[in-house]
Amino acid sequence: MKRKHRILIFFLVFFISISSRGQMLTSQLNKKTATVGEPLVYTIKIENLQGKDVMASPKNELLPFHFQVFRDSIIKKKESYVREITFSIDEEGRFVIPELQIKIGDSVKSTISYEIEVSNPTQEGEEPYDIMNNKKIKLSLAEYWELYKWYVLFLFIVVALIITLFMLVRYARHRGSPPLIIKNQTLKKLHQLKKKKYIEKLESRAFYIELVEIIRDFLSDQYGVSAKVLLTEDLLLQLKGNSRILPENERVVGEVFRRADGVKFAKMRPDVFIMRRDLEATISWVKRSLEEVDFEKLRKDV
Numbered sequence: 001m002k003r004k005h006r007i008l009i010f011f012l013v014f015f016i017s018i019s020s021r022g023q024m025l026t027s028q029l030n031k032k033t034a035t036v037g038e039p040l041v042y043t044i045k046i047e048n049l050q051g052k053d054v055m056a057s058p059k060n061e062l063l064p065f066h067f068q069v070f071r072d073s074i075i076k077k078k079e080s081y082v083r084e085i086t087f088s089i090d091e092e093g094r095f096v097i098p099e100l101q102i103k104i105g106d107s108v109k110s111t112i113s114y115e116i117e118v119s120n121p122t123q124e125g126e127e128p129y130d131i132m133n134n135k136k137i138k139l140s141l142a143e144y145w146e147l148y149k150w151y152v153l154f155l156f157i158v159v160a161l162i163i164t165l166f167m168l169v170r171y172a173r174h175r176g177s178p179p180l181i182i183k184n185q186t187l188k189k190l191h192q193l194k195k196k197k198y199i200e201k202l203e204s205r206a207f208y209i210e211l212v213e214i215i216r217d218f219l220s221d222q223y224g225v226s227a228k229v230l231l232t233e234d235l236l237l238q239l240k241g242n243s244r245i246l247p248e249n250e251r252v253v254g255e256v257f258r259r260a261d262g263v264k265f266a267k268m269r270p271d272v273f274i275m276r277r278d279l280e281a282t283i284s285w286v287k288r289s290l291e292e293v294d295f296e297k298l299r300k301d302v
Contacts, residue, residue: 023046023047023048023049023050023052023104023105023107023109024046024047024048025044025045025046025102025104025109025110025111026044026045026046026047027042027043027044027045027100027111027112027114028042028043028045029041029042029043029097029114029116030042030043031116032114032115032116032117033116033117033118033119034088034089034116034117034118034119035118035119035120035121036088036089036090036091036092036118036119036120036121036122037088037089037090038088039070039086039087039088040086040087040088040089040116041084041085041086042063042084042085042087042097042114043082043083043084043085044056044081044082044083044100044102044111045080045081045082046080046081046082046102046104047079047080048079049076049077049078049079049080049081049104050078050079051078051079052104052105053103053104053105054076054081054102054103054104055102055103056083056100056101056102056103057100059072059074060072062083062085062100063085063087063097064095064096064097064098066089066091066095067087067088067089067095068087068088068089068090069085069086069087070086070087070088071084071085071086072084072085072086073085089116089118091118092118092119092120093118094115094116094117094118095115095116095118096113096114096115096116097113097114097116098113099111099112099113179222179289179290180290182218182221182222183222183286183287183289183290186214186217186218186222186286187283187286187287189214189217190211190214190279190282190283190286193207193210193211193214193279194279196210198210198275199272199275199276199279200272202269202271202272204263204268204269204270204275205263205264207275208256208259208260208263208264208275208278209260209264211256211260211278211279211282212256212257212260214282215227215253215256215257215282216228218286218289219235219239219253222289223242223244223245224244225238225239225242226238232257232258232260232261235257236250236253236254236257239253239254246288249285249288249289252281252282252284252285253285255278255281256278256281256282259274259278
């Protein structure tokens, strides 16, 4: 009996020594039946690692490619290795996790295979439930620009076309304005000048600067004179050769322009009476301008 005990003890010690030197590889699947999209957990463990290297497929590439992997975590210590993979299958049917080879040091060990039955619980016409929440992704300015640059450029082009069209219409209206409209617009400007009370405040410089600008615009639009760019003397010479403007109206323009030059350059200070007279004379001339325009049109027709 003692000899038998010794033999039994010997084999027991031998088995323990062998086990203590070898690595134990185990694998586990938490479920073998699941529904479409349901998370499953596959775990690989290695014990008694003895500090050896473990080589397997990279993260997210261990399971078959048609499995949807959510998380693939690896915890490796000196004596243990744990790899836990959370995944799902998005189709119904039978699927297999095959035997997977894991290299431990110089030796290669294999896991066991698992068969998974996947069913679809949704009825016909029902929307499947999405177990994954939508992820919010923060984009940089450069990424936003790449996404929306063509929309921005298109918007700029549309705005530019609208502005161009508006300016063309405005220019065409300005160029083709009938004499009556030009006259009424000029009278409106003169009445607005009167409301500014430059005359009552004796602000002669501001008064004559605006009055001369209104007259230059009117001469250019109503009579076709280059009044906006000519100096006073050159302008008055051009008016003398213009058959469209009557001599009395030409005289009004001459008096106002010379007085304006005296105010700007010779520091003249006209009184209230003179400034008021120049304004009223200009208003009267603008009102009479239609007679000149109609006469010139009649003369051309004849």
